[in-house]
Amino acid sequence: MDGGRIDYREAMRDLTDVRYETADHTATITIDRPERMNAFRGKTVDELIHAFKTAWSDPTVGTIILTGAGDRAFCAGGDVKERAETGGYGDTEWGTFEIERLHRIIRDVPKPVIAAVNGIAIGGGHVLHVLADLTIAAPHARFGQSGPRVGSFDAGFGSAYLARVIGEKRARELWFRCRLIDAEQALDWGLVNEIAPDGELAATAQAWADDINRHSPTALRFLKHSFNADTDHLSGLSHLAFDGLDLYSHTDEAGEGAAAFAEKREPDFRRFRR
Numbered sequence: 507m508d509g510g511r512i513d514y515r516e517a518m519r520d521l522t523d524v525r526y527e528t529a530d531h532t533a534t535i536t537i538d539r540p541e542r543m544n545a546f547r548g549k550t551v552d553e554l555i556h557a558f559k560t561a562w563s564d565p566t567v568g569t570i571i572l573t574g575a576g577d578r579a580f581c582a583g584g585d586v587k588e589r590a591e592t593g594g595y596g597d598t599e600w601g602t603f604e605i606e607r608l609h610r611i612i613r614d615v616p617k618p619v620i621a622a623v624n625g626i627a628i629g630g631g632h633v634l635h636v637l638a639d640l641t642i643a644a645p646h647a648r649f650g651q652s653g654p655r656v657g658s659f660d661a662g663f664g665s666a667y668l669a670r671v672i673g674e675k676r677a678r679e680l681w682f683r684c685r686l687i688d689a690e691q692a693l694d695w696g697l698v699n700e701i702a703p704d705g706e707l708a709a710t711a712q713a714w715a716d717d718i719n720r721h722s723p724t725a726l727r728f729l730k731h732s733f734n735a736d737t738d739h740l741s742g743l744s745h746l747a748f749d750g751l752d753l754y755s756h757t758d759e760a761g762e763g764a765a766a767f768a769e770k771r772e773p774d775f776r777r778f779r780r
């Protein structure tokens with residue numbers, strides 16, 4: 507049996523890193539840190555979780571759009587500068603960095619999630635769009651993983667599920683080479699569903715949401731969870747991967763990646779080769 511409801515409206519009023527808006531039966535969640543290319547810190551992740559949970563429990567919302575502020579970046583992943591300065595992702599509501607919980611909520615929320623990729627989607631930011639049910643890209647959007655360059659990895663959904671979406675060779679290419687691909691190539695690889703006309707990303711994402719919102723929410727809920735069921739075993743792999751990442755993030759090797767980015771130089775990983 508469901509319990510009572512905690513009122514999150516207070517928390518939703520105090521958002522600093524994320525914007526939450528509803529219109530036309532669609533919740534739009536915008537990562538709002540353009541000065542850091544919408545990179546997320548711990549607080550950003552907390553706020554994204556609140557926003558997704560709010561959309562989940564709002565019966566007037568049928569579809570959720572996730573996007574980034576401005577037109578340079580959708581999300582540049584974890585805040586590497588914060589990590590270089592403090593060794594972590596800053597203060598959080600529960601004292602823990604809840605990125606794995608965010609990944610789960612994007613998959614579990616029983617409403618379609620559309621990533622509207624308005625610029626660069628890289629690192630943990632790229633993983634967010636991969637986990638979304640659908641991706642619409644701006645023509646100038648670019649996509650890729652950067653973990654091995656900056657001392658990070660997502661060896662769970664970010665690699666295994668990515669391989670399911672675009673194929674093993676292409677997923678390995680994105681992770682091993684750490685080079686960005688453009689929107690046309692992403693479309694060709696099946697990494698995005700459509701490239702919106704220039705300047706029409708939000709309208710195109712909303713048009714897709716309007717299509718979805720005309721349909722049976724229960725049918726959509728079953729379909730989403732049915733699509734997920736086949737890859738849900740990757741949750742176990744993700745737990746292991748995040749345990750490993752937690753250990754790795756405290757090593758000199760990971761520190762070299764973050765420090766090199768913050769100092770605007772090439773990382774030198776040679777001394778860590780075994």
Ligand SMILES: CC(C)(COP(=O)(O)OP(=O)(O)OC[C@H]1O[C@@H](n2cnc3c(N)ncnc32)[C@H](O)[C@@H]1OP(=O)(O)O)[C@@H](O)C(=O)NCCC(=O)NCCSC(=O)CCC(=O)c1ccccc1C(=O)O
Pocket residue numbers: 541542543545582583584585586587588603605626628629630631633652653656658659660664748751767
């Ligand atoms: C995004 C770039 C390719 C853009 O390049 P460019 O257009 O040349 O602009 P820049 O001048 O480089 O950047 C402009 C401005 O933004 C700042 N910035 C960019 N990205 C970040 C960032 N990630 N963190 C903080 N700040 C950022 C940049 O420093 C500039 O600021 P100035 O003050 O003007 O100098 C390029 O910027 C780039 O490659 N960025 C780094 C991308 C990256 O490597 N992201 C992190 C990947 S690792 C990650 O995301 C792991 C985090 C994570 O998700 C996680 C953590 C813990 C457990 C699990 C996970 C998990 O993976 O899920």
